[in-house]
Amino acid sequence: MTDASSMFDLISEQNEEREYFDTGGIGQSHEFYTGEEQFRREMQLVYGQRWLPVDHVSRLPDPGCFTTLNIGSGSILLLHGDEGIRAYHNYCRHRGYKLVEEAAGKRQSLVCIYHCWVYNRNGGLKTFNGTYFDHFFTKEENGLVPVRTAIRHGVVFVCFAEDPPDLDQALGEFDRFAEAYELAELKCMQYKDYPVASNWKLVAHNVNESLHFPTAHKDLHKVTDFDAAGTYDLRGEDLVGAWQMLREGYESISTTGHSDRSPMPLVPLEDRRKVNWITILPNLLFGLTSDYVMMQWVWPESPGSCVVRHFWLFHPDETAKESFSHEPVFALWDKANYEDWELCERTHRGLSNPMWRPGQLSLDEEVVAQIDAWVLNHTRGTESEV
Numbered sequence: 001m002t003d004a005s006s007m008f009d010l011i012s013e014q015n016e017e018r019e020y021f022d023t024g025g026i027g028q029s030h031e032f033y034t035g036e037e038q039f040r041r042e043m044q045l046v047y048g049q050r051w052l053p054v055d056h057v058s059r060l061p062d063p064g065c066f067t068t069l070n071i072g073s074g075s076i077l078l079l080h081g082d083e084g085i086r087a088y089h090n091y092c093r094h095r096g097y098k099l100v101e102e103a104a105g106k107r108q109s110l111v112c113i114y115h116c117w118v119y120n121r122n123g124g125l126k127t128f129n130g131t132y133f134d135h136f137f138t139k140e141e142n143g144l145v146p147v148r149t150a151i152r153h154g155v156v157f158v159c160f161a162e163d164p165p166d167l168d169q170a171l172g173e174f175d176r177f178a179e180a181y182e183l184a185e186l187k188c189m190q191y192k193d194y195p196v197a198s199n200w201k202l203v204a205h206n207v208n209e210s211l212h213f214p215t216a217h218k219d220l221h222k223v224t225d226f227d228a229a230g231t232y233d234l235r236g237e238d239l240v241g242a243w244q245m246l247r248e249g250y251e252s253i254s255t256t257g258h259s260d261r262s263p264m265p266l267v268p269l270e271d272r273r274k275v276n277w278i279t280i281l282p283n284l285l286f287g288l289t290s291d292y293v294m295m296q297w298v299w300p301e302s303p304g305s306c307v308v309r310h311f312w313l314f315h316p317d318e319t320a321k322e323s324f325s326h327e328p329v330f331a332l333w334d335k336a337n338y339e340d341w342e343l344c345e346r347t348h349r350g351l352s353n354p355m356w357r358p359g360q361l362s363l364d365e366e367v368v369a370q371i372d373a374w375v376l377n378h379t380r381g382t383e384s385e386v
């Protein structure tokens with residue numbers, strides 16, 4: 001570990017008095033990673049109750065823009081309507097047909113192609129072509145079902161709970177990072193979805209530690225220093241994070257290690273070679289670098305499968321340039337991602353053995369322990385909650 005002098009020092013602390021060591025730092029059980037019952041509790045008590053970050057505003061810039069996201073067995077539809085971006089359940093109010101299958105697009109009306117009910121960009125039912133209804137049916141009561149939506153720093157959040165937790169309390173001091181990297185202003189220039197045959201928490205572990213960089217990621221290890229890294233002690237109920245330095249002589253995590261782009265203007269000089277790995281629990285990792293920002297989600301599908309969604313965002317001053325290209329950045333991460341999913345899938349196969357016993361985690365894997373502790377804490381709810 002090395003000390004890094006930076007604007008984030010005040011919230012960073014690294015010593016061996018940390019709570020983590022009191023617990024012994026042992027991983028969780030076979031059931032925790034593979035069990036149907038644990039998965040059901042996670043879907044109900046974590047994904048069904050917490051605020052979930054789901055998208056970035058730059059993907060929905062104009063009225064009529066939409067994106068979709070599958071969460072567990074459901075799906076949500078984000079629409080940029082007259083009042084801004086709002087989330088809805090992605091099914092038709094008539095017979096439940098999944099309204100939109102595309103991941104993103106732009107349309108002023110959404111047509112359910114089963115019996116042709118048409119919705120406007122505000123989720124309202126516009127017409128229901130020839131479907132016969134008695135006088136009691138009103139279009140006003142048959143719009144898409146809204147999901148509670150909030151936006152912070154350009155990140156769109158949804159919450160399915162009747163009585164949602166306090167989002168700002170959950171995010172704590174995330175705003176310090178969001179402001180330094182101008183998160184609300186950035187533009188998502190690339191996204192990709194990756195199916196992974198592993199429990200979602202094993203992916204969350206993997207993307208939150210750099211201990212495996214030397215063995216798994218030749219290109220990433222060349223430019224980042226897994227020894228010059230540490231864990232933050234962050235205020236915020238749903239916030240964990242760590243930092244890592246780029247090696248001397250490199251200024252970008254890309255195939256070349258270099259970048260033609262100017263560093264993010266609000267990131268101080270002393271932080272330009274620092275990567276802030278900040279996770280909003282349960283499932284969104286930010287990789288904040290002075291060259292670009294990544295958002296990487298893991299969305300559970302079943303105890304043994306998930307989808308990882310990855311965004312790459314850049315400063316608008318840079319994307320406006322004719323010479324802009326994110327290819328060397330995307331190429332490095334796309335390769336690293338496949339390397340990671342292989343590790344996660346094989347770990348899932350290994351600990352699917354009921355005789356598996358959890359092992360010792362090191363200080364470099366402190367965030368791994370924090371993620372599990374947070375999930376455990378939120379899935380311990382009373383029986384009446386599940």
Ligand code: FES
Nearest residue numbers: 092094095112115
């Ligand atoms: S299910 Fe959509 S119009 Fe019938």
Ligand SMILES: [Fe+2]
Nearest residue numbers: 206216217340
């Ligand atoms: Fe990795």
